[in-house]
Amino acid sequence: MTVFRGLILIAAAALAACSPNAPTAQFHSEDNPRLLSEWGQLGIVAGDLQLADGVVPYDLNTPLFTDYALKLRTIWMPSGETAAYRENDTLDFPVGTVITKTFYYPLADTPGQVTRGDGHSLTRADGSLDLSRVQLIETRILVHREAGWEALPYRWNDDQTEAVLLRYGDVVPMTVAEADGGASTFNYVMPDVNQCASCHAPDSNTRQIAPIGPKPRHLNRDFDYPDGTANQLEYLTEVGYLTGAPVPADAPRNADWEDLEASLEARARAYLDANCSHCHSPVGPADTSGLNLQPDIAHGPALGICKLPIAAGSGTGDRRFDIFPGRPDESILLFRLDNVEPDQMMPEVGRSTNHVEGIELIRAWIESLPGDCG
Structure with missing residues (x-):
């Protein structure tokens, strides 16, 4: 070949x-x-x-x-x-x-x-x-x-x-x-x-x-x-x-967010990685938010689960947590993705419209998350 x-x-x-x-x-x-x-x-x-x-x-x-x-x-x-x-x-x-x-x-x-x-x-x-x-x-x-x-x-x-x-x-x-x-x-x-x-x-x-x-x-x-x-x-x-590249089987691989044969978790994490993690990482421009959306971050406050916002301002939409397990409509993350207002939308640049299919993916993922923020 x-x-x-x-x-x-x-x-x-x-x-x-x-x-x-x-x-x-x-x-x-x-x-x-x-x-x-x-x-x-x-x-x-x-x-x-x-x-x-x-x-x-x-x-x-x-x-x-x-x-x-x-x-x-x-x-x-x-x-x-x-x-x-x-x-x-x-x-x-x-x-x-x-x-x-x-x-x-x-x-x-x-x-x-x-x-x-x-x-x-x-x-x-x-x-x-x-x-x-x-x-x-x-x-x-x-x-x-x-x-x-x-x-x-x-x-x-x-x-x-x-x-x-x-x-x-x-x-x-x-x-x-x-x-x-x-x-x-x-x-x-x-x-x-x-x-x-x-x-x-x-x-x-x-x-x-x-x-x-x-x-x-x-x-x-x-x-x-x-x-x-x-x-x-x-x-x-x-x-x-x-x-220096290993064989593909030994290299990391993100899921295709549209691949229905992949798990909901893998698809959602890949979507957040591609759209958000270049800013939302420990050293990214959004590091002051305390939100880390890289694909290897475990479930917990760093990923936004039951995490209180630090500096979101009007971007909270009066919601209490970045991600409220099982409650997408009470999650700041979904509110900001499903928004085109300049002081509320995420990402802040690069789009003027909402990604309907991507929003539905993240909605389904948050609905699937176990736990309760109390």
């Missing part, structure tokens, strides 16, 4: 080199290009969004919710560079690494409208997207430079031909086609660079920007590559982008 995969990668590189306007991946060590195309990670070729040679798509077991947007995630490293495996942390990526995340929606039949993404990517096995089926919104870049990581948001134009750096973010009005034939609207909020840092600085002591998605427990899953389905940790190792 390794030899076959190598041959496929060589063939794909040859085809990409022959394609007109094919992107060529670049690392910019200091300047921040105005145009996304100057990074060369992905580009528009014959009506498709295509990845450059060496740019590897990936996915997460349970992703962060962002207003039902679908996401194309990629990793690229300069030739000869590789990341080191870290069991409970983001992979140790070398200087020169470029990580992208492109947000898009499926197009509805009615012009000017989109549909909510159901969580299942529309990308092909090679990471390309058919632009006749989707509306691109933004591409966020995380680039690892000598001084550390930097986050840069790029907004796609209406023609879907180019994305432009918008350091101050943007507000994108969206019209969503509903199943009953009607339509609803909301404002998709593209974060500015400071808001990017509010999530991507998971250690409040250093305040250094870092990736939060590509951890082993999120990456340990299969992906449908052009040359066949493979575990992502194994694939990254085979293409030279990762060293």
Whole structure:
């Protein structure tokens, strides 16, 4: 399989080199290009969004919710560079690494409208997207430079031909086609660079920007590559982008929050991990809350069970405990997830709408918890 995969990668590189306007991946060590195309990670070729040679798509077991947007995630490293495996942390990526995340929606039949993404990517096995089926919104870049990581948001134009750096973010009005034939609207909020840092600085002591998605427990899953389905940790190792990884069975793995064959506990904890734990950890930006939503925290006050709020303010919704076992409607956690008011919602940035299915998952989990807070 390794030899076959190598041959496929060589063939794909040859085809990409022959394609007109094919992107060529670049690392910019200091300047921040105005145009996304100057990074060369992905580009528009014959009506498709295509990845450059060496740019590897990936996915997460349970992703962060962002207003039902679908996401194309990629990793690229300069030739000869590789990341080191870290069991409970983001992979140790070398200087020169470029990580992208492109947000898009499926197009509805009615012009000017989109549909909510159901969580299942529309990308092909090679990471390309058919632009006749989707509306691109933004591409966020995380680039690892000598001084550390930097986050840069790029907004796609209406023609879907180019994305432009918008350091101050943007507000994108969206019209969503509903199943009953009607339509609803909301404002998709593209974060500015400071808001990017509010999530991507998971250690409040250093305040250094870092990736939060590509951890082993999120990456340990299969992906449908052009040359066949493979575990992502194994694939990254085979293409030279990762060293030191154990066999997948020995690596941590989060559940897929939609996998009904997984336990309710595993699904709910994976959802809270992906959406909350980068802030709610002992060193995260929300460390003053005393709430730790990392997946290995035992049931108890640290996880929020029967814990009194410390500094939630109006975000308590007049509820007494972060998690009241068996009583989701009396739990602050559910109140904040099921909210879009700026001083009450959680997460504080990254969404303008409620994740109905995610809320129902957490509701069911809290209902299943034994015990009583008295």
